[in-house]
Amino acid sequence: MKAAPAPTACGTSLPHESARAQVMGAVTYVDDIPEIQGTLFAAPITSTVAHGRLLGVDSSAALAMPGVHGVVLAADIPGSPILAAFAHDEPIFAQDTVQHVGQVVGLVLASSVMAARRAARRVKLQIEPLPALLDPRSAHAQASYVLPPVHVRRGDAAAALQRAPHQLSGSFEVGGQEHFYLEGQVAYAVPQEQRQWLVYSSTQHPGEVQHWVAHALGLDSHRVRVECRRMGGGFGGKETQAGHLAVWAAVAAHKFGRPVKLRLDRDDDFIITGKRHPFAYDYTVGFDDSGRLMGLDLTLLVNCGFSADLSGPVADRAIFHSDNAYFLEDVAIHSYRCKTNTQSHTAFRGFGGPQGVIAIETILGDIARHLGLDPLDVRLRNLYGTNERHVTHYQMTVEDNILEPLITRLAHTARYRERREAIARWNAQSPVVKRGLALTPVKFGISFTATLFNQAGALVHVYTDGSVMVNHGGTEMGQGLHTKVAQVVADELGVPFDRVLVSASDTARVPNASATAASAGTDLNGRAAQFAARNIRQNLAAFVCGLDGCGAGEVQFAGGLVSTPRGTRPFNDVVAQAYANRIQLWSDGFYRTPKIHYDKTTLTGRPFYYFAYGAACTEVAIDTLTGENRVLAVDILHDVGQSINPALDVGQIEGGFIQGMGWLTTEELVWNASGKLATHAPSTYKIPATGDTPPHMRVDFWPEPNREDNVFGSKAVGEPPFMLAISVWEALRDAVAQARGPHSGPVRMDAPATAERVLWALRGPGATAPESPGSR
Ligand code: MTE
Ligand code: HPA
Numbered sequence: 001m002k003a004a005p006a007p008t009a010c011g012t013s014l015p016h017e018s019a020r021a022q023v024m025g026a027v028t029y030v031d032d033i034p035e036i037q038g039t040l041f042a043a044p045i046t047s048t049v050a051h052g053r054l055l056g057v058d059s060s061a062a063l064a065m066p067g068v069h070g071v072v073l074a075a076d077i078p079g080s081p082i083l084a085a086f087a088h089d090e091p092i093f094a095q096d097t098v099q100h101v102g103q104v105v106g107l108v109l110a111s112s113v114m115a116a117r118r119a120a121r122r123v124k125l126q127i128e129p130l131p132a133l134l135d136p137r138s139a140h141a142q143a144s145y146v147l148p149p150v151h152v153r154r155g156d157a158a159a160a161l162q163r164a165p166h167q168l169s170g171s172f173e174v175g176g177q178e179h180f181y182l183e184g185q186v187a188y189a190v191p192q193e194q195r196q197w198l199v200y201s202s203t204q205h206p207g208e209v210q211h212w213v214a215h216a217l218g219l220d221s222h223r224v225r226v227e228c229r230r231m232g233g234g235f236g237g238k239e240t241q242a243g244h245l246a247v248w249a250a251v252a253a254h255k256f257g258r259p260v261k262l263r264l265d266r267d268d269d270f271i272i273t274g275k276r277h278p279f280a281y282d283y284t285v286g287f288d289d290s291g292r293l294m295g296l297d298l299t300l301l302v303n304c305g306f307s308a309d310l311s312g313p314v315a316d317r318a319i320f321h322s323d324n325a326y327f328l329e330d331v332a333i334h335s336y337r338c339k340t341n342t343q344s345h346t347a348f349r350g351f352g353g354p355q356g357v358i359a360i361e362t363i364l365g366d367i368a369r370h371l372g373l374d375p376l377d378v379r380l381r382n383l384y385g386t387n388e389r390h391v392t393h394y395q396m397t398v399e400d401n402i403l404e405p406l407i408t409r410l411a412h413t414a415r416y417r418e419r420r421e422a423i424a425r426w427n428a429q430s431p432v433v434k435r436g437l438a439l440t441p442v443k444f445g446i447s448f449t450a451t452l453f454n455q456a457g458a459l460v461h462v463y464t465d466g467s468v469m470v471n472h473g474g475t476e477m478g479q480g481l482h483t484k485v486a487q488v489v490a491d492e493l494g495v496p497f498d499r500v501l502v503s504a505s506d507t508a509r510v511p512n513a514s515a516t517a518a519s520a521g522t523d524l525n526g527r528a529a530q531f532a533a534r535n536i537r538q539n540l541a542a543f544v545c546g547l548d549g550c551g552a553g554e555v556q557f558a559g560g561l562v563s564t565p566r567g568t569r570p571f572n573d574v575v576a577q578a579y580a581n582r583i584q585l586w587s588d589g590f591y592r593t594p595k596i597h598y599d600k601t602t603l604t605g606r607p608f609y610y611f612a613y614g615a616a617c618t619e620v621a622i623d624t625l626t627g628e629n630r631v632l633a634v635d636i637l638h639d640v641g642q643s644i645n646p647a648l649d650v651g652q653i654e655g656g657f658i659q660g661m662g663w664l665t666t667e668e669l670v671w672n673a674s675g676k677l678a679t680h681a682p683s684t685y686k687i688p689a690t691g692d693t694p695p696h697m698r699v700d701f702w703p704e705p706n707r708e709d710n711v712f713g714s715k716a717v718g719e720p721p722f723m724l725a726i727s728v729w730e731a732l733r734d735a736v737a738q739a740r741g742p743h744s745g746p747v748r749m750d751a752p753a754t755a756e757r758v759l760w761a762l763r764g765p766g767a768t769a770p771e772s773p774g775s776r
């Protein structure tokens with residue numbers, strides 16, 4: 001009789017490695033680390049003016065307050081006063097000019113957080129205001145850019161537009177988004193002996209924090225160690241922005257020779273840190289009677305805020321995703337990276353992808369209504385083919401396209417056609433509440449667009465009792481990366497999952513790690529850790545072969561046992577014996593993504609290793625008297641390849657969808673006429689609450705492993721589902737169109753589709769817009 005194969009960790013819905021401890025309040029975030037005696041608490045001094053000359057800082061009133069220890073300003077920075085961000089265009093503390101409301105000019109240090117915050121408000125800034133640019137259109141009109149424009153062209157868009165039997169033009173805007181991580185930005189800088197530093201940072205990128213802190217302090221990188229056990233959410237908001245806090249805290253700690261902790265309160269976090277980039281669009285599209293795209297001219301005006309930060313790669317990714325799932329034959333895309341006097345906008349789940357995808361989905365929705373066709377038919381008509389019409393506008397061949405069968409299956413299981421008819425009947429008899437439906441796909445490119453970041457390292461230790469410790473360069477932000485990496489290592493060594501722990505991310509253990517971003521955390525670190533574990537397994541296999549006189553290929557590691565044709569031993573015994581025979585029980589591992597390359601100047605080549613696919617079918621209802629709207633039902637079919645952990649993947653899909661729904665419905669950022677963010681707290685900025693979860697929400701996986709050789713046959717899942725929420729946006733526009741009736745013209749609406757905007761869109765294209773509350 002053959003023994004049943006030992007259960008593997010990969011493919012199993014194991015709970016998140018910290019879930020139980022997190023719900024019990026028994027895990028440590030940076031702010032929970034017991035403070036060292038003498039720790040000072042910091043609060044930021046921020047600009048109240050969007051653009052101006054900084055003529056003076058008067059701290060006397062603040063310094064006279066109880067508990068206040070001192071102030072740090074730009075002059076106190078021992079190293080470079082310019083942040084070591086790649087564009088070198090951001091001062092650490094504003095010095096001669098301020099460039100947005102909320103720009104940090106310095107810190108107040110005090111013996112308690114509240115004393116520091118109270119005192120920071122008493123610091124008087126003397127600022128001579130200058131004209132401010134607050135929206136991308138005004139910035140573009142004045143050629144105010146953080147980086148040069150980029151144009152990507154294929155074929156002859158102008159000629160194709162001329163030839164096309166139909167043409168449409170339009171303009172619209174899509175708002176930004178606050179990350180609203182539950183744990184706000186925080187850093188704790190602790191001086192060590194001999195000009196060495198330990199910085200605890202809630203960061204997606206410890207290596208960059210290390211580099212920035214070292215640069216600001218004028219030290220070599222090896223003197224700075226950065227540690228992050230976990231974040232309470234990052235969502236891209238801690239890819240670069242966490243570094244600023246760490247640098248500020250370290251500069252203050254350097255000045256006073258004491259540990260310094262800086263935790264922003266929620267309002268300051270909103271006012272100071274960058275958000276998702278708001279976009280403005282202008283397009284002209286030409287198409288035939290069937291809705292097939294012929295020519296497209298698309299301009300993307302990207303609101304980058306006052307500095308480059310990650311705006312270059314974000315704007316590039318928007319260009320790469322302006323096709324979403326569709327073949328754009330003759331196309332011209334113009335991307336302007338507009339410099340405005342707002343926070344410096346940054347990475348946010350999807351990293352410009354959502355802003356590209358929503359443009360083409362909006363255009364296809366417009367085309368369908370213009371021709372009186374079902375939007376799903378127009379979408380299907382334009383999908384990439386599998387053998388032809390399968391080269392993107394950036395010259396990458398789409399080799400793994402599964403969208404046609406995936407959409408067909410979802411349309412069937414979600415009963416798209418039947419519901420379309422049912423909704424039409426329902427709308428005909430419902431005078432006030434109207435429904436809408438949309439099915440939209442996602443094709444998301446996996447790999448960092450900056451090719452060099454697609455590398456990872458890991459260090460795996462097996463201790464003499466057989467327990468395993470994994471260190472890798474990735475960070476845990478709730479997505480379950482550590483759990484998945486531990487699953488991969490457990491299977492590679494054939495030990496039970498509970499024998500494997502993952503350490504805090506630490507620049508002293510794994511150097512030069514990329515940000516945990518671009519959804520590639522498991523692809524990169526999972527493989528690096530797998531390779532490290534494989535080295536150890538090979539050492540053990542060679543050792544066992546020597547004992548049993550067999551070939552290395554005959555040794556099996558599974559279920560905590562090591563077997564050869566001669567017999568079976570517990571893994572722990574093998575480890576103990578191997579140690580006694582001086583066999584190395586730990587190893588490093590390194591991985592670099594194969595096949596990718598592209599030309600940064602023309603944006604052509606193969607930037608992505610593979611694509612992650614998915615589709616969502618969403619039904620909404622709108623109240624035509626108030627504009628209020630709800631998502632009633634969502635059916636999702638998403639491609640995670642062969643899932644390493646189905647429960648975690650479903651969590652990512654649901655969470656990503658809901659976060660995208662918030663972006664497109666209720667989360668509205670409003671900057672007032674003087675450039676102050678008016679929506680800077682949960683009282684005015686509405687993320688989805690539990691009650692906003694659609695009553696019907698079904699998530700299925702596409703049943704096929706990754707066609708590229710990726711860890712366990714899986715696919716990245718962190719960001720792609722965010723864009724499934726564009727089905728909410730298209731369903732809302734469908735509901736508006738159905739409420740207005742046939743031939744009522746295009747549905748013009750900016751995102752997010754707040755109640756006001758839906759109400760406005762219901763009035764139709766003839767009406768004039770109300771005074772907007774501010775710029776976006
Ligand atoms: N899920 C949770 N719970 N918290 C987060 O902060 N960030 C998202 C996504 N899912 C995030 C999340 C973003 S922006 C990215 S890029 C990926 O997780 C990063 O992790 P991964 O590469 O391990 O998927
Ligand atoms: N995604 C996220 N972060 C990044 C990327 C990307 O593609 N490129 C550089 N930083």
Ligand code: MOS
Nearest residue numbers: 236348349517518
């Ligand atoms: Mo995610 S926006 O790549 O951190």
